[in-house]
Amino acid sequence: MPPIITLHGLSRHFGDKIAVDAIDLEIAPGTFLGFLGPNGAGKTTTVRMITGLLAPTAGDAEIAGHSIRREPVAVKRQIGVVPDTLALFDRLSLWEHLTLVGQVYGLSSTETESRATELLQLLGLWDDRATYAVDASHGMRKKLALAIALIHAPRILFLDEPFEGIDPIAGKVLRDLLRRLSQSGTTIFLTSHILEVVERLVDRLTIIVKGRIVLDDSLATLRQGGRSLEEIFIGAAGVDAAAGVELKWLGGE
Ligand SMILES: Nc1ncnc2c1ncn2[C@@H]1O[C@H](COP(=O)(O)OP(=O)(O)OP(=O)(O)O)[C@@H](O)[C@H]1O
């Protein structure tokens, strides 16, 4: 089967800073990919380029056969995205967000309303459906972004730190939901620093450091060495910038 996501030399520079450095990646349909890396490694920049939120400096990405450079609208129809900076409208309620997005994707109003109701119920947002996004808590906004990403039943999901700031109950709902989507064939591209969650969900791990992919393998193969995901991550991310820094002035003798 041809890959559903292909990155060719995908790069992004910000002035002199090379945030993403010519990365190549092929992802088979149905893969649950954990895209990990230290803070500032280039994960969010990569996700923003693949999902059409940021133009690449060089290279391209193909999603389900469509180039993000030449066919951004065709790409957007296939994907759902939870970006790290949630793009919500302050003065729309949670319910209004979902009905608006349903319409944009061409769903009938009956279908939109029934999906919106189920998503809000599943995510524990139903009682708050009339709350404006600006007045919603951090976790509520995160859950709303997730509902927005799912309402058109996309084949491919990009989730940038979806577990950050949500409570343990919502975390379990989200884990179960992602597992179910993955089992039914949805391709999932996940960034997260919560390694215990990543370990329980993904089947492939890609680690990016300073804009370059330093490790890319199936979780099963990586686990054969008997190392924990934390050891694999720290081993791949390498350099220990904190080595030798003691902070003697901060407490102690
Ligand atoms: N708009 C921007 N302008 C300038 N530099 C940027 C911009 N966006 C990202 N960068 C830089 O690009 C690099 C990669 O950032 P990115 O947000 O992709 O990292 P990340 O891997 O998602 O990190 P984190 O784990 O902290 O979310 C960082 O050095 C960051 O400062």
Ligand SMILES: [Mg+2]
């Ligand atoms: Mg990020």
